[in-house]
Amino acid sequence: GDSVTQTEGLVTLTEGLPVMLNCTYQTIYSNPFLFWYVQHLNESPRLLLKSFTDNKRTEHQGFHATLHKSSSSFHLQKSSAQLSDSALYYCALSGNYNQGKLIFGQGTKLSIKP
Amino acid sequence: GPKVLQIPSHQIIDMGQMVTLNCDPVSNHLYFYWYKQILGQQMEFLVNFYNGKVMEKSKLFKDQFSVERPDGSYFTLKIQPTALEDSAVYFCASSLDRDAEQFFGPGTRLTVL
Numbered sequence: 001g002d003s004v005t006q007t008e009g010l011v012t013l014t015e016g017l018p019v020m021l022n023c024t025y026q027t028i029y030s031n032p033f034l035f036w037y038v039q040h041l042n043e044s045p046r047l048l049l050k051s052f053t054d055n056k057r058t059e060h061q062g063f064h065a066t067l068h069k070s071s072s073s074f075h076l077q078k079s080s081a082q083l084s085d086s087a088l089y090y091c092a093l094s095g096n097y098n099q100g101k102l103i104f105g106q107g108t109k110l111s112i113k114p
Numbered sequence: 115g116p117k118v119l120q121i122p123s124h125q126i127i128d129m130g131q132m133v134t135l136n137c138d139p140v141s142n143h144l145y146f147y148w149y150k151q152i153l154g155q156q157m158e159f160l161v162n163f164y165n166g167k168v169m170e171k172s173k174l175f176k177d178q179f180s181v182e183r184p185d186g187s188y189f190t191l192k193i194q195p196t197a198l199e200d201s202a203v204y205f206c207a208s209s210l211d212r213d214a215e216q217f218f219g220p221g222t223r224l225t226v227l
């Protein structure tokens with residue numbers, strides 16, 4: 001069945017360093033939608049990025065990700081981490097043309113230190 | 115931005131009892147979802163709901179589970195009877211359309227003793 005893998009449970013970085021959170025997926029769908037959700041402490045998960053176009057970079061709030069169907073990846077990156085980026089980050093997958101049901105990865109906790 | 119509310123934030127009940135989790139979705143949204151997250155694991159899809167009907171449910175959506183949204187009020191998840199393995203955080207989400215962004219609530223932490 002469909003699945004999403006986030007290999008890092010916890011990523012700890014010093015402020016100012018680049019961020020890269022890994023996300024790979026498996027799916028039977030040829031046109032999946034991929035998402036990154038972010039959840040700050042005591043808040044709801046909210047959408048950060050989404051994409052369904054192969055090899056096209058998508059950006060929001062300083063973060064970017066590119067869907068690569070050849071490697072089934074959708075890694076999240078940021079050039080310079082800020083203290084406020086500390087949060088839980090979830091990668092998620094939906095089927096062709098975003099059928100509504102989201103399949104989540106296990107989440108990566110990003111902790112930014114001064 | 116649009117907010118989804120969930121009531122209560124925490125619920126502790128004895129195994130075998132009934133529990134109802136309430137979700138107040140974004141006011142003009144038409145699609146509603148429940149996800150379950152056991153401690154330390156990923157969020158997993160339970161069910162989605164549109165126009166008064168369940169559209170799709172996962173194998174986690176046991177016979178003891180039911181959902182409804184009577185007269186445009188809360189979107190509810192009822193578990194009757196509860197089991198120990200139902201202990202988890204339950205997230206509600208809503209979206210304007212099937213392929214639109216899902217907005218999540220803060221979750222209800224359910225503990226079954």
